[in-house]
Amino acid sequence: MSVRKRVFEIVEIARPGDHLSRAFDIFIITLIALNVVALILESVQSIHAFSPRLFYIFECVSVVIFTIEYVARAWSCVEKPQYAKPVSGRLRFLVTPLAVIDLLAVLPFYLPFLGIDLRFLRILRMMRMFRIAKLGRYSQSLQILQRVAAGKKEQLVCTLFMLVLLVIVAASMLYYAENSAQPKNFSSIPAAMWWAICTLTTVGYGDIFPTTGLGKVMASIIAVLGIGVFALPAGILGAGFVEEMGQRDQSGSSNAGNADPTGMPARCPHCGKEINGARNAG
DSSP states (O other), X not given: OOHHHHHHHHHSOOOTTOHHHHHHHHHHHHHHHHHHHHHHHHTSHHHHHHOHHXXXXXXXXXXXXXXXXXXXXXXXXXGSXXXXXXXXHHHHHHTSHHHHHHHHHHHHHHGGGGTOOHHHHHHHGGGGGGGGGGGGGTOHHHHHHHHHHHHTHHHHHHHHHHHXXXXXHHHHHHHHHHTTTOTTTTSSXXXXXXXXXXXXXXXXXXXXXXXXXXXXXXXXXXXXHHHHXXXXXXXXXXXHHHHHXXXXXXXHHHHHTTBOTTSOBOBOTTTOOBOTTHHHHO
């Protein structure tokens, strides 16, 4: 086995029996969790002032490890058939969502060396929170959520368009109904959008509200519409989860019939995944 192939096996999700790859997965997951905890604690001034150098050292060590992981993944990705070409294959890998997340996890550390404005840098430092997104590579739940969102993207985009349209219509209606009575609160349609968003999401801060009779009638209708329209994304995602879990159950049932004489499912000797229809193929 070549060194590159072994590196690829280590940085990918561990196969059954690959203890080194399993240890690497656990190490990266633990390091990501510690980074999130450090980022949270660093925001507490009393804790950060107590030992700022410790936070900086931990940040440096973490960035070095994450950078090595990123380079190792980019170098060994050609072991996958879809990235087999040395140049174009690696470029395709580097623009995949997980590879972009890996880059964003370390990018803020290197930006000061490029002369980035410090005021802009303070905003970019929050990009370190992208390290928690790296858990998506190891979390089955996050992978299911990603598949559900990808499978329902057309419905979700349609719902988002409806929500934006409803916000614009609601803000316009209340602007014309309340502008003369409350010129400060409803000074323009963009200003009225704050009220529309708060009302449609049923948050209702109460800082801006209609006072005219026509405005109250319109607000009542808009509030009722908001309850139904904002429930659509939850229903779409809920249906997607039901379909996804149903497919997983069916896949598990079909794999049960492909077990070997010991009762274990047949697995590929190269990738370790269960082989569907192995018995039928035989």
